Amino acid sequence: ALADAWREVAGDPGAALGLPPTAPAHDDSLQRRHEVLAEVQEHYYGVPPRIERGWRELLIDVEGRVYLDMVNNVASVGHAHPHVVAAGSRQMHLLNTNSRFHYRAIADYADRIAATLPDGFDTVFFVNSGSEATDLAIRLAMAATGRPDIVAMREAYHGWTYASDAVSTSIADNPFALETRPEWVHTVDAANSYRGRHRGADAVRYAPEAVAVIDGLAASGRRPAGMIAETYFGNAGGVALPDGYLREVYAAVRRHGGLAIADEVQVGYGRLGEWFWGFQQQDAVPDIVAVAKSIGGGHPLGAVITRREIGDRYRTQGYFFSSTGGSPVSSAIGMAVLDVIEQEGLQENARVVGGHLQRRLEELGERHDLVGAVHGSGLYLGLEFVRDRETLEPATTETAAICNRLLERGVIMQPTGDFQNVLKIKPPLVITRASVDVFVDALDRVLSTGF
Numbered sequence: 001a002l003a004d005a006w007r008e009v010a011g012d013p014g015a016a017l018g019l020p021p022t023a024p025a026h027d028d029s030l031q032r033r034h035e036v037l038a039e040v041q042e043h044y045y046g047v048p049p050r051i052e053r054g055w056r057e058l059l060i061d062v063e064g065r066v067y068l069d070m071v072n073n074v075a076s077v078g079h080a081h082p083h084v085v086a087a088g089s090r091q092m093h094l095l096n097t098n099s100r101f102h103y104r105a106i107a108d109y110a111d112r113i114a115a116t117l118p119d120g121f122d123t124v125f126f127v128n129s130g131s132e133a134t135d136l137a138i139r140l141a142m143a144a145t146g147r148p149d150i151v152a153m154r155e156a157y158h159g160w161t162y163a164s165d166a167v168s169t170s171i172a173d174n175p176f177a178l179e180t181r182p183e184w185v186h187t188v189d190a191a192n193s194y195r196g197r198h199r200g201a202d203a204v205r206y207a208p209e210a211v212a213v214i215d216g217l218a219a220s221g222r223r224p225a226g227m228i229a230e231t232y233f234g235n236a237g238g239v240a241l242p243d244g245y246l247r248e249v250y251a252a253v254r255r256h257g258g259l260a261i262a263d264e265v266q267v268g269y270g271r272l273g274e275w276f277w278g279f280q281q282q283d284a285v286p287d288i289v290a291v292a293k294s295i296g297g298g299h300p301l302g303a304v305i306t307r308r309e310i311g312d313r314y315r316t317q318g319y320f321f322s323s324t325g326g327s328p329v330s331s332a333i334g335m336a337v338l339d340v341i342e343q344e345g346l347q348e349n350a351r352v353v354g355g356h357l358q359r360r361l362e363e364l365g366e367r368h369d370l371v372g373a374v375h376g377s378g379l380y381l382g383l384e385f386v387r388d389r390e391t392l393e394p395a396t397t398e399t400a401a402i403c404n405r406l407l408e409r410g411v412i413m414q415p416t417g418d419f420q421n422v423l424k425i426k427p428p429l430v431i432t433r434a435s436v437d438v439f440v441d442a443l444d445r446v447l448s449t450g451f
């Protein structure tokens with residue numbers, strides 16, 4: 001009834017997009033998810049196609065139009081940061097080479113990365129992307145344990161390369177249908193306390209259930225090599241894992257001799273207001289950490305950080321080599337990004353400006369029924385749109401329409417999640433309170449005036 005009343009007020013956004021007038025019943029089958037993706041991809045305008053320049057949290061297209069970039073967790077310290085530009089150019093003048101050589105930039109950078117992690121993380125492998133980082137993390141676990149089986153959480157996204165894709169069951173960006181997944185992949189329920197099987201306080205049940213799956217695997221003779229999980233539930237819009245989830249699940253994996261892999265590709269390095277707040281907030285310490293995106297500030301860079309004995313067992317089976325992973329220029333840029341995060345207090349900015357944004361979004365939710373929930377923390381937030389707060393029927397076509405309207409108002413935002421009904425809000429960490437207000441005001445107007 002609420003959804004119908006809302007449709008009366010706002011008109012039917014689906015009709016404006018040329019979709020059938022009646023909203024589909026809430027159906028979370030895999031087939032429905034594929035249909036949703038196809039629908040949205042057809043109707044969502046996408047980001048402006050001809051971006052030419054970037055500066056801080058702004059993007060400028062070839063015609064000189066300026067956009068507020070609310071989705072770019074790759075340009076972590078903002079577009080074209082002068083310190084990063086200078087560091088990259090300087091290193092380019094000095095030396096850039098195949099990373100088979102030993103050079104100062106990589107050694108300094110590896111030390112700096114290791115220092116940002118808890119004690120014991122003393123070995124860093126450099127790659128070029130998040131997919132390579134999670135892929136390598138999985139291989140390290142397999143090599144160190146001598147076993148193939150990996151446990152992963154359903155509806156997560158870890159990348160597009162073979163192993164990272166195999167453990168990604170979010171259907172967005174993932175070509176593996178569930179039935180063709182390799183036999184070494186074993187999944188546990190998506191521990192999503194908002195939209196999953198167990199909601200709210202009931203979400204504590206996810207951890208014992210995952211532990212039962214892990215114990216069951218071991219009992220059947222397939223002791224897992226490791227478990228990979230994001231520390232925040234990224235594709236769902238930054239939903240936090242239930243308290244203590246990772247601690248319990250990591251303990252179960254380790255009881256069977258496996259390793260815990262934390263995918264911090266989205267949230268690592270400051271977005272949550274701490275270096276690695278994802279696993280630290282869970283009071284858990286993994287064995288292998290995969291990072292990328294923010295660390296390169298837009299330059300292709302990823303890293304896998306682990307303990308020496310795990311890295312060494314991998315290296316005895318050959319040795320690791322990536323031609324450009326951690327190249328001198330990548331390392332210099334990575335170092336400059338860390339400088340900027342530290343010197344400009346960007347972790348604090350994530351806490352303060354992110355906190356302001358979160359409060360404003362929550363306030364929006366009090367006035368607009370379409371807002372189902374505000375997820376996440378710091379500058380890693382998700383706004384989930386639903387047609388009905390009881391059934392959580394996803395407001396998919398509405399979300400596409402909202403993003404289109406925002407783009408017309410100069411704000412870049414994308415629908416995300418398996419139902420494409422979530423705005424994943426992850427602007428450059430330099431974003432100001434004033435820019436955040438521009439975004440929320442634009443969103444408020446779009447929600448108030450219909451779309």
Ligand code: PLP
Nearest residue numbers: 129130131157158159234265266
């Ligand atoms: N892991 C997570 C949690 C991600 O969100 C992504 C990318 O979105 C990846 C891994 C893969 O990173 P990349 O796109 O750099 O290969």
